[in-house]
């Protein structure tokens with residue numbers, strides 16, 4: 001609650017047709033924005049806690065006075081204060097694809113969010129081997145939380161329910177993997193549209209995309225979840241190779257022993273990761289190589305742009321410019337001690353706005 005009289009705090013749940021819908025003390029207020037907020041550079045995002053003024057209890061309208069500090073944000077869908085992302089991937093229809101799964105996991109890791117794997121449609125003839133294989137790799141070896149679910153076997157939904165409690169979650173995963181069905185199974189009152197066809201129509205060019213935090217349980221206002229139609233782009237064409245490498249948690253135990261700190265674990269001499277290749281899952285390493293090719297291409301684009309003078313630099317977006325500054329710093333300090341350079345680079349990376357590592361999530 002706020003100290004100011006007549007001000008209340010609530011959570012922005014939905015943005016639609018220039019109105020913000022804020023839930024405060026169990027009431028949904030239709031809100032406009034205080035004029036200066038956008039100028040101050042703090043446009044509210046769904047998921048934000050906001051302070052309301054001009055509260056009209058009868059008409060349930062109010063004005064967003066200010067946005068309270070957020071812990072993170074992602075850009076597509078535009079959301080703030082996200083706790084975790086469920087990657088919903090079916091065992092069948094569409095078939096489970098480990099390399100695609102790794103792409104989702106990598107995007108989420110790079111965004112600094114916690115991924116949870118939800119393997120869906122287990123009723124479609126899942127074999128114990130398939131289930132055990134996924135559990136062993138992603139659960140035991142990599143340490144992710146893995147849940148198996150089927151909307152036809154509602155007892156499988158209990159774990160999902162528990163994991164969602166008290167958190168803001170986002171659903172990601174390929175079209176048709178059963179995301180909307182899962183939400184409907186968890187809360188039948190949601191009545192989300194299910195099935196590939198309707199989704200394609202809903203994504204037509206002239207449809208305004210809007211993101212909404214749904215109430216998963218009527219009695220738990222803090223348990224919120226956003227459905228998304230899936231990613232449109234799973235390419236890793238926005239990170240430098242070193243950052244990509246760091247998103248692979250299985251490299252971590254060996255990485256420090258590589259002969260070169262900037263080792264990418266491909267063919268370098270004295271690479272400790274390569275020395276432990278047998279302990280790293282082949283599918284994961286393949287996924288890494290595929291994404292590394294994209295990250296290297298990105299680096300090349302950034303580097304070649306740096307050779308065109310300032311004009312090219314101006315055309316780079318914020319991310320490109322930051323990447324470029326990091327590259328230049330590394331080049332300039334080639335002779336300085338590695339430790340100092342790394343420190344400067346990590347400082348530079350630390351300076352980036354809080355939403356930068358998140359801004360590449362592309363869920364739509």
Ligand SMILES: Nc1nc2c(ncn2[C@@H]2O[C@H](COP(=O)(O)OP(=O)(O)O)[C@@H](O)[C@H]2O)c(=O)[nH]1
Pocket residue numbers: 120121122123124149150151152173174175176177178179180181182193194195196199229
């Ligand atoms: N057999 C089976 N089919 C499912 C399950 N979950 C979803 N489906 C079907 O898969 C299709 C796509 O589901 P939908 O929820 O729209 O997927 P989304 O695109 O990820 O939201 C629909 O025909 C659903 O009926 C499940 O657990 N078991």
Ligand SMILES: [Mg+2]
Pocket residue numbers: 179180181193194195199227228229
């Ligand atoms: Mg859907």
Ligand SMILES: [Zn+2]
Pocket residue numbers: 255258259263264265266268270271272273274
């Ligand atoms: Zn290495």
